[in-house]
Amino acid sequence: RQTEADLRCALHLGQIEMHYQPIVDKQGRRISGYEALMRWNHPARGQVSPLDFIPLAEETGLIHELGERALNLACQQAMTWVDGESVAVNLSPVQFNHPGLVDIVALALADSGLPPGCLELEITESVLLENSSDNVKTLRALKALGVGISLDDFGTGYSSLSYLRSFPFDRIKIDRSFVRDLGESREALAIVRAITGLSNSLLIKTTAEGVETQEQLARLQAEGCTHFQGFLFGRPEPAQQRLRRVVAVV
Ligand code: G
Ligand code: G
Ligand code: MN
Ligand code: NA
Numbered sequence: 111r112q113t114e115a116d117l118r119c120a121l122h123l124g125q126i127e128m129h130y131q132p133i134v135d136k137q138g139r140r141i142s143g144y145e146a147l148m149r150w151n152h153p154a155r156g157q158v159s160p161l162d163f164i165p166l167a168e169e170t171g172l173i174h175e176l177g178e179r180a181l182n183l184a185c186q187q188a189m190t191w192v193d194g195e196s197v198a199v200n201l202s203p204v205q206f207n208h209p210g211l212v213d214i215v216a217l218a219l220a221d222s223g224l225p226p227g228c229l230e231l232e233i234t235e236s237v238l239l240e241n242s243s244d245n246v247k248t249l250r251a252l253k254a255l256g257v258g259i260s261l262d263d264f265g266t267g268y269s270s271l272s273y274l275r276s277f278p279f280d281r282i283k284i285d286r287s288f289v290r291d292l293g294e295s296r297e298a299l300a301i302v303r304a305i306t307g308l309s310n311s312l313l314i315k316t317t318a319e320g321v322e323t324q325e326q327l328a329r330l331q332a333e334g335c336t337h338f339q340g341f342l343f344g345r346p347e348p349a350q351q352r353l354r355r356v357v358a359v360v
Contacts, residue, residue, distance in 0.1 A: 114170045117163055121175055125151045128183045129346035132353045133317055133339045138327060139356055142337060143196030143230070146184040147346045148176070168204045177205040178214055185222035185229065187349040198230040198260060203237045212251045219255065226256030230281065233259065235267035242276065249277050265301055274312060282309050284335070286320020292329050306334045
């Protein structure tokens with residue numbers, strides 16, 4: 111088990127890196143952006159997943175430094191390749207509720223020179239549960255910077271349609287559990303259909319996550335999803351090795 115001191119050390123030693131997973135457009139031919147996913151490049155344990163250290167970081171408050179590092183790295187790295195592609199950074203609810211968040215995002219953009227329209231922030235529904243008027247204020251302030259806001263893991267928490275009324279999200283990410291069950295579950299298919307139908311009428315982009323097979327892709331295309339992400343196209347890779355062109359045969 112790692113401790114707060116280990117994690118602090120990792121941050122100072124530059125062992126925290128971002129990997130980039132491609133997100134492809136509707137036809138499955140063009141990379142429209144990347145999701146930046148944090149990795150702890152541990153000298154003994156190899157690549158440690160954020161699932162194994164984000165909870166500790168949230169408990170100890172180190173998430174603020176980690177999150178700031180993630181934003182800065184993603185903006186700086188995206189700036190070296192950007193040609194209209196977006197880069198999406200995950201925000202933990204703890205970060206979202208920090209009063210300095212908007213300034214931190216503004217500074218990451220200013221320092222890197224990344225056009226704000228190329229940055230997306232991914233938040234989960236849990237962020238929206240409490241304190242909703244403050245949260246909507248924060249979302250509006252972020253949006254005023256020119257960045258996009260995505261609702262991540264949609265459908266897995268206490269999904270409420272009223273979120274979509276109180277704030278104009280740019281994108282909804284359909285949780286990969288629905289994509290996984292598409293072939294076997296009428297319910298999963300019905301939920302995907304409902305999410306894409308609603309999103310398309312509200313002009314909100316939809317990214318289906320966890321797309322692993324051609325069959326899933328075909329079904330999701332038929333349902334009107336606008337973007338796709340998953341191992342069928344590419345895994346998260348370090349900036350230099352990131353996928354640059356779609357190679358999956360569609
Ligand atoms: O890439 P992987 O499957 O290991 O990611 C696991 C989880 O960690 C995902 O839910 C993802 O949203 C989250 N995550 C990945 N990178 C970051 C990050 O930079 N910040 C936060 N808060 N969460 C992240
Ligand atoms: O919670 P969030 O959506 O941010 O999580 C993203 C995570 O999903 C990443 O850690 C990534 O490794 C994982 N992931 C991405 N594509 C696939 C996929 O096709 N299959 C599976 N099983 N996991 C995926
Ligand atoms: Mn995400
Ligand atoms: Na997700």
